[in-house]
Amino acid sequence: MKSKAKTIISAGFTAGVLDLTAAILVYAVFLQKTTAIKILQSIASGILKKDAYSGGAEMALYGVLLHFLIAFIFAWFYFKIYSYIPFFHISALLSGLTYGFFVWAVMNLIVLPIVFPVLPEKHFDFPLLLSIIIIICCIGLPIAFITRKYYTTHYYSS
Template sequence: MKSKSGTIFLSGLIAGTLDILAAIFVYVIILEKTTTIKILQSIASGIFKKEAYTGGSQMIWFGLGFHYLIAFVFAWFYFKIYPYLPFLKKSTVISGFLYGIFVWIIMNLIVLPIVFPVLPEKHFDFPLLLSITILMLFIGLPIASVTKKYYSPLE
């Protein structure tokens, strides 16, 4: 990938797709805790609040759109900081995993508490570790990999 916008788009698209598929696979198929529709409605509820659950199929599309928007923002941010943080260039796997942890921290300790003032208390348990692992593998690693490919001829 030779263009900046193409690199950001591709890394955000891959990360967003892998992340939503992981959420569906884990929470809908394996754990049977929710449905795909409810996952997407809950994303849309960050903006539309309770209306997201009664607003019909358009809310599902808004939820998917917001999900990808968030993935693209994280892809853009990583792309922008990559040239300035030399440790990101040392190991794609380590930097991807660290970025996944960073994304978890931003989303769970800053964004979600702002958007949803009342959230369940977090405990250091399997669901918490699973959510961090998903972000490390399916957000951090793809974004780090695609971004490194863009910059590697320049390094």
């Protein structure tokens, strides 16, 4: 990556695309629990509440925009803390796994309970494990690998 901004945009965009694609494929296509539009409306409902479910494609677009905003924020945050956390320099794989779990924890234990005060109780089961794996693979790992490439190119090469 040539610049900090391009690295963050690349990491956020890649993570956003992978995570959204995985969610739609897993929950709408394979498990047939919902539709792609409902997934996107659910994301939009974080800000627009129940109105998000009555707005059709427009609300789905808001869901896409919010989803990518969140992905860019997590990419920016990782980029900013990367140089301060020596553990991240050891292995992009390990730091990506760790950061992915951190992202899942922040979203599921802090953000969602604040935005939606009444949530179903979580149980350690297949759906929970699947949600953790998706976040790790689609958000944590790409952000870690893209960020590491920038830092090794700009700061750690001789």
